[in-house]
Amino acid sequence: PLVSGKVLFEKANEYNFAIGAFNFNNMEFLKAILDAAEEEQAPVFIQTTESAIKYAGIEYLAGMVHAVKDKYSIPFALHLDHGKHVETILLAIRHGYTSVMIDYSDKSYEENLKVTKYVVSICAALGISVEAELGKLVSVEDEVVSREEVLVDPEQAKEFVDRTGIDALAPAIGTAHGAFKFKGEPKLDFERLKKVKELTGIALVLHGASGVYEEYVEKINKYGGDIKGAKGVPDEELKKAVELGINKVNTDTDLRLAFISKLRELMALEKKVIDPRKFLKPAMEEVKNIVKKRIRLYGSQGKA
Numbered sequence: 351p352l353v354s355g356k357v358l359f360e361k362a363n364e365y366n367f368a369i370g371a372f373n374f375n376n377m378e379f380l381k382a383i384l385d386a387a388e389e390e391q392a393p394v395f396i397q398t399t400e401s402a403i404k405y406a407g408i409e410y411l412a413g414m415v416h417a418v419k420d421k422y423s424i425p426f427a428l429h430l431d432h433g434k435h436v437e438t439i440l441l442a443i444r445h446g447y448t449s450v451m452i453d454y455s456d457k458s459y460e461e462n463l464k465v466t467k468y469v470v471s472i473c474a475a476l477g478i479s480v481e482a483e484l485g486k487l488v489s490v491e492d493e494v495v496s497r498e499e500v501l502v503d504p505e506q507a508k509e510f511v512d513r514t515g516i517d518a519l520a521p522a523i524g525t526a527h528g529a530f531k532f533k534g535e536p537k538l539d540f541e542r543l544k545k546v547k548e549l550t551g552i553a554l555v556l557h558g559a560s561g562v563y564e565e566y567v568e569k570i571n572k573y574g575g576d577i578k579g580a581k582g583v584p585d586e587e588l589k590k591a592v593e594l595g596i597n598k599v600n601t602d603t604d605l606r607l608a609f610i611s612k613l614r615e616l617m618a619l620e621k622k623v624i625d626p627r628k629f630l631k632p633a634m635e636e637v638k639n640i641v642k643k644r645i646r647l648y649g650s651q652g653k654a
């Protein structure tokens with residue numbers, strides 16, 4: 351059933367595991383994610399960004415979730431990912447979202463604090479969980495920025511959590527969105543993560559966490575794509591982040607790579623097919639497979 355993100359954050363934080371937070375923009379990804387979670391008997395966050403809402407319309411995205419919510423035995427939350435505008439947060443609440451992220455991490459600390467407190471005051475009354483972010487999602491290899499400038503400051507995180515009352519914090523520790531996270535070796539600031547957990551004690555969220563698996567990158571390049579140099583977070587690093595206190599792992603790129611690799615292969619090989627279902631169904635299966643794999647990596651299988 352559809353539940354508040356609060357119960358998911360509390361349980362993951364208490365039992366020291368992570369819950370997958372998988373992005374969807376259409377029926378195929380939504381069905382693949384929920385079917386995978388049901389088969390793994392794992393709780394999940396299903397989430398949409400503001401650009402997903404622009405792409406499909408919130409009525410379609412939220413409507414599909416509400417239509418199927420009682421078909422699944424596992425507890426799952428519908429989460430607004432990277433809410434950059436309070437208006438979007440209010441729109442999501444009106445459409446039955448059960449968790450929201452207010453992402454003011456690119457604004458000043460004071461501005462982030464003020465708006466996050468406001469969002470918490472509304473959501474707390476409604477039993478909706480609030481996630482916020484400190485620091486910037488940029489790969490810290492870019493010489494232009496120093497680690498101190500972009501990564502989370504643990505002391506500041508402690509004050510931010512105490513003054514806002516958020517349910518979960520996304521601390522920037524060196525990851526970045528997309529398929530090109532690192533130029534050289536992946537570098538997550540585990541010391542920094544450990545400090546944030548010790549000082550705040552709350553549920554933590556890892557953004558830009560996709561693994562960007564070689565098998566999908568190669569298949570995409572083989573069948574007409576060109577994403578050479580794509581690199582993600584190795585499984586061992588991800589596992590270490592979970593051990594150090596990550597409780598929600600945002601995963602979008604891995605699902606895109608799984609889907610697109612299968613789609614490109616079929617588009618290249620099945621020359622006589624014109625029924626989209628002949629391509630979309632196998633592509634959905636690929637998404638389901640990768641979601642199951644990531645659920646196991648996060649340690650949330652059987653934790654429904």
Ligand SMILES: O=C(COP(=O)(O)O)N(O)CCCCOP(=O)(O)O
Pocket residue numbers: 373399400401402431432526527528529556557558559560561600601602603604
């Ligand atoms: O942290 C993540 C995902 O990280 P990943 O890219 O490593 O999967 N996310 O928050 C997922 C959303 C990324 C951007 O989505 P839009 O293109 O819809 O704006």
Ligand SMILES: [Ca+2]
Pocket residue numbers: 453454455456483485486487
């Ligand atoms: Ca941000």
Ligand code: NA
Pocket residue numbers: 430431432451481600
């Ligand atoms: Na989020």
Ligand SMILES: [Zn+2]
Pocket residue numbers: 432527557558600
């Ligand atoms: Zn993100």
